[in-house]
Every structure is written in structure tokens, then in C-alpha cells.
Amino acid sequence: MPVEPRSAAPRLSPTRPGPTRPLPAQRKPTRAEPARTFAYGFWRRLLPVLAALALAIRLPSFLHSFWSPDEGYLAVQARILAEGGELYETVVDRKTPLLPWLYEAAFLLFGDGSGQAMKLLAVGAQFTTAALLAAFGRGRWGDRSGVTAGVLFLLISVGFIPQDTQAVTFEVVILPFTAAAVLCADRGRWGAAGAAVAGAFLTKQTGGVVLVPVLWLLWRTHGAAPSRAPLRTGLLRTAVGFTAPVVAAALLTDPGGFLFWTVTGSGAYAFSLDGSELHVVVRAVVNSSVLGLCCLGILPPVRRALHTGPRPRDADLWVWFGASAGAVAVGFHFFGHYFLQLLPPIALLATSALRSLRHERLRHVLSVPACVCACFVAWAVFAPRSELTHAERVAIAVREHSAPTDRVLVWGIHPQTYRLADRTPASRYLTAGLLTNFSGGRDGPQVGERYGVPGAWRVFAAEIRARPPALIVDDSRGKPYAPERLPTLRRLLAGQYEQLPGTVEGTVFYVRSSGS
Numbered sequence: 183m184p185v186e187p188r189s190a191a192p193r194l195s196p197t198r199p200g201p202t203r204p205l206p207a208q209r210k211p212t213r214a215e216p217a218r219t220f221a222y223g224f225w226r227r228l229l230p231v232l233a234a235l236a237l238a239i240r241l242p243s244f245l246h247s248f249w250s251p252d253e254g255y256l257a258v259q260a261r262i263l264a265e266g267g268e269l270y271e272t273v274v275d276r277k278t279p280l281l282p283w284l285y286e287a288a289f290l291l292f293g294d295g296s297g298q299a300m301k302l303l304a305v306g307a308q309f310t311t312a313a314l315l316a317a318f319g320r321g322r323w324g325d326r327s328g329v330t331a332g333v334l335f336l337l338i339s340v341g342f343i344p345q346d347t348q349a350v351t352f353e354v355v356i357l358p359f360t361a362a363a364v365l366c367a368d369r370g371r372w373g374a375a376g377a378a379v380a381g382a383f384l385t386k387q388t389g390g391v392v393l394v395p396v397l398w399l400l401w402r403t404h405g406a407a408p409s410r411a412p413l414r415t416g417l418l419r420t421a422v423g424f425t426a427p428v429v430a431a432a433l434l435t436d437p438g439g440f441l442f443w444t445v446t447g448s449g450a451y452a453f454s455l456d457g458s459e460l461h462v463v464v465r466a467v468v469n470s471s472v473l474g475l476c477c478l479g480i481l482p483p484v485r486r487a488l489h490t491g492p493r494p495r496d497a498d499l500w501v502w503f504g505a506s507a508g509a510v511a512v513g514f515h516f517f518g519h520y521f522l523q524l525l526p527p528i529a530l531l532a533t534s535a536l537r538s539l540r541h542e543r544l545r546h547v548l549s550v551p552a553c554v555c556a557c558f559v560a561w562a563v564f565a566p567r568s569e570l571t572h573a574e575r576v577a578i579a580v581r582e583h584s585a586p587t588d589r590v591l592v593w594g595i596h597p598q599t600y601r602l603a604d605r606t607p608a609s610r611y612l613t614a615g616l617l618t619n620f621s622g623g624r625d626g627p628q629v630g631e632r633y634g635v636p637g638a639w640r641v642f643a644a645e646i647r648a649r650p651p652a653l654i655v656d657d658s659r660g661k662p663y664a665p666e667r668l669p670t671l672r673r674l675l676a677g678q679y680e681q682l683p684g685t686v687e688g689t690v691f692y693v694r695s696s697g698s
Contacts (some may be wrong), residue, residue, distance in 0.1 A: 198672035224325055228316060235336045236309040242348050242562035243301045246570055249349035254598025260285035260296060270439030274610050278444050279431055280384040281355055293317040304350040307358050312336050314361035315526055318368060319533050326543055327537045335529035344562035346518035352386035356496040361526050364502060367399040376423025382430050382594020388509035389443060395502035395609040447635055466516040473521050479550020483537040496534050503527040564672040572687055579686050584653045592658030608651035609642055617642060618663040628664040631670060639670055646674060652694060654679055659688040
């Protein structure tokens with residue numbers, strides 16, 4: 183029986199792939215090629231987890247009306263702006279205007295319930311930051327790394343004292359903008375990256391340092407190209423995206439006041455250190471140690487990963503971390519909430535180091551920051567709030583000694599007293615810090631009239647002469663800005679006011695004398 187001849191097998195060239203190469207969907211993902219599920223399924227499972235975790239870690243914030251003087255300052259600003267005031271004129275601050283505007287919008291929409299609305303906004307900011315970091319981690323390293331980045335950020339985001347992490351302040355609102363800027367830059371969306379940098383800057387000036395990793399990514403993407411056209415186009419789009427919102431914000435306020443209060447008028451506050459060196463060094467060491475504590479579980483694997491050699495593709499994350507560290511150090515204050523700006527790059531660097539671990543080992547590593555997170559949340563629930571309690575007691579006394587239509591002056595660094603007492607401030611300067619250069623970290627000799635914001639005492643004296651406050655509350659309690667150390671305020675009290683008998687935990691009250 184004749185045998186049918188077999189067709190000759192095709193010869194495969196040793197340098198060319200064969201015709202039976204498997205389809206891309208059939209290949210197993212390699213270490214260099216991240217495994218991904220369909221985007222809808224990934225986000226449908228992850229987003230509810232991130233939302234629930236963001237709400238859980240910030241539940242203590244709803245227990246108290248105010249957690250920090252910054253939060254009180256913003257609340258008082260919101261009322262003044264909602265009643266027709268002008269930022270950098272009727273009420274002033276060293277910060278850029280985005281967060282005061284958000285507080286004002288909440289006050290207009292919700293009235294006295296604006297505080298709770300802003301606390302929900304902070305939950306949304308934490309959730310958004312976690313989702314953006316998850317998108318970055320998923321795009322660079324795969325699904326599991328996306329989950330790790332989002333969850334890890336939320337776990338370490340409450341790792342400071344409650345006043346720093348539970349308050350609705352500038353640093354919390356900065357974070358989604360910084361994460362969005364780096365994510366957009368990583369994906370080549372330069373105009374959107376510039377707009378996100380502008381959002382961070384308009385929340386607080388130090389948020390603008392995220393421009394450094396954005397430019398780094400732009401250079402890494404187009405710097406080595408034979409043609410400079412893509413680099414120039416990227417620079418132009420980034421510049422327009424950044425400049426347009428900043429110019430619009432300046433025009434919506436007062437351009438001169440915007441420039442003065444956000445850039446040129448705070449040199450003494452930002453750079454003076456004389457006499458406070460020990461205080462500053464102690465705070466820097468303590469808060470750096472607390473940051474290490476909240477990252478305790480991820481430090482060993484990160485250290486081992488670094489010993490194996492740096493990953494060139496993670497250079498942008500190190501640039502982001504370095505720029506954020508510079509933002510923390512500017513001004514030499516080192517408050518705990520300043521360190522929040524470090525957390526997004528830390529979460530991504532840790533995710534890169536942890537991605538080689540097996541699932542069981544990864545869960546074990548993440549369980550440590552989860553336990554530390556639970557401890558910080560419990561601390562926020564049960565920790566005493568002595569300063570808030572003091573402000574509430576002072577507010578009760580203010581209501582007793584003044585009428586609802588009276589203007590009062592609270593000479594201290596706790597502007598929430600105005601809101602708690604439901605009284606109108608007698609001056610655009612809501613704290614003594616703007617007039618004396620005092621802050622929580624200024625305990626040295628550079629506190630006094632000569633160190634205040636240039637021109638502030640002249641404006642302050644004119645305000646007090648035009649509309650004298652019915653009540654002056656000296657809440658200095660032995661601090662360097664006490665009235666006896668300030669000639670202008672001392673003369674005002676001696677000539678037109680008389681002290682009321684009794685104090686509230688060292689706080690002294692003055693009412694206008696009958697002959698003034």
C-alpha cells in the first residue's frame with residue numbers, strides 16, 4: 183500500500199521567530215510585565231475597600247469641632263468671606279486661597295454644618311489620593327501593586343498625633359493634587375500635570391514642589407529624543423496648565439495682596455530660626471521618629487530591596503520624595519502635618535520594594551502598619567483635647583461679657599474661639615502670630631512687633647481706632663507675644679480698657695472703660 187508522503191516541516195531560522203508563536207493573551211506574565219485584570223473588575227473591587235478604609239481612619243475627626251488652630255482659622259475665614267469679605271483684604275492669611283474658598287463654599291451651602299461637610303471633604307481627599315496611587319502602582323507594576331499602594335497609603339496616613347492627621351487642613355488637601363500631578367506626568371499628560379501642580383500650589387505654597395518630579399518625568403520621557411520638539415511641547419503644556427489657574431486665582435482676589443501674602447510678605451516667618459534651634463531640632467527628630475513608627479512594618483523589606491540595588495525606573499519616586507522632604511524642611515518648623523506630604527512617595531517606594539514578596543509574606547508585612555494605624559486611630563478617639571476644652575471655656579466667657587453684635591479681639595493663636603463664641607473678629611488678623619511672628623515653633627527672641635508682617639501693626643492700629651472692640655481677650659498665658667511685651671497693645675489696654683475680675687485658666691478679659 184503506497185504511503186502518502188508527509189509534507190516537509192518548515193525550517194525555523196535561529197534568528198527569526200517561528201510561525202506558531204502563541205497569542206499575547208496566552209502568554210504568562212513575566213516579572214517585567216505586570217499582570218492586569220480588566221480595569222472595571224479591578225476598580226469595582228478596590229474602590230469600596232479604599233472608601234471604607236478612608237472613612238474608618240478619619241471617623242475620630244467627627245468627634246470634635248476643631249482639631250487645630252489652622253482648622254479654626256479656616257472656619258472663621260469662611261464665615262467672613264461668606265458674609266461678603268475679601269481674601270487678603272478683609273481677612274488675611276499667609277496661605278494660598280483654594281482651601282479658604284472650599285470652606286467658604288461649604289459655609290454657603292451648609293451654614294453651621296459646614297464643619298461636618300469639610301470633614302467629609304477630607305475623607306474624600308484621602309480616598310482620592312489612595313485611588314490615584316493605586317492607579318500609578320497598577321500601571322507600573324500590576325494589579326497587586328495597585329492594591330498595595332492604595333491600602334498602604336491609607337494605613338500610614340494617620341501616623342502622627344491626632345491634631346495633625348484628623349484636622350481638615352492644607353496638607354490633607356494637597357495630597358490628591360500631588361498624586362494626580364505625578365500620575366499624569368507618568369502617562370505623558372503634561373497639561374493636566376501642570377494643572378494638578380497648580381492645584382497643590384493654590385492649596386499651600388509648598389505643594390508646588392511636586393513640579394520637580396513632573397519635570398523629571400518630562401525630561402526622562404523626551405530629553406534623549408533626537409528632536410527637541412516633544413520636550414518643548416511638554417514644557418509649554420505644563421507651563422500653561424500651571425500658570426493659568428494661578429493667574430486666575432490672583433485675579434479673583436487682589437493680585438498685589440495675593441503676591442504679598444503668599445510669597446513676599448512672610449520672609450521672617452519662613453526663614454528665621456534664631457533662638458529656636460533646640461526647639462526645632464527636637465520637633466524634627468520626634469516627628470521623624472513618629473513617621474518611622476507608622477512605617478515600621480515596611481522598613482525591613484524596603485531596606486533589603488535597597489541593598490539589592492536601586493531600580494532605575496523608580497528614580498522619579500526618589501526625586502518626588504526628595505522634593506517633598508525639602509518642602510517639609512522649608513521654614514524650619516517640622517510640624518507633624520508637614521510630614522504628610524512625604525506619604526505618597528513613601529507608599530509608592532514601599533510598593534516597589536514589596537512587589538517581589540509572596541502573597542502570604544506581603545499580608546504579614548502589611549499587618550504591622552495596619553496594627554499601628556489602629557493604635558493611632560484609637561489614640562485619636564480617646565486622647566484628651568485640653569486646648570479645645572480651654573477654647574470652649576473661653577468662648578463661654580466671651581458670650582457672657584459681650585453682645586451678639588459686638589466685635590471682639592482674641593489675642594492668641596486659637597482663632598476657633600471666635601467661631602465657638604459666635605462673635606465677629608475686630609481685626610483682619612485672626613491670630614497674634616501674624617503681628618508678632620509667633621508660631622508653635624517660635625519661642626526665641628524673634629517674636630514681637632518688629633518681627634510681624636511688614637505694615638501689619640499700622641493697619642491693626644487703624645482698625646482698632648476706627649472700630650474699637652467691645653471686649654479684648656488676652657489668651658497669651660505667658661507666651662512671648664503677651665501684651666506687656668508689645669508697646670502698641672499695652673498702650674491700648676492701659677488707655678481705653680479695664681480688666682475684668684477673674685480669669686479662665688490664665689486668660690484675661692478687658693472691656694472698654696466708661697470714659698473711652
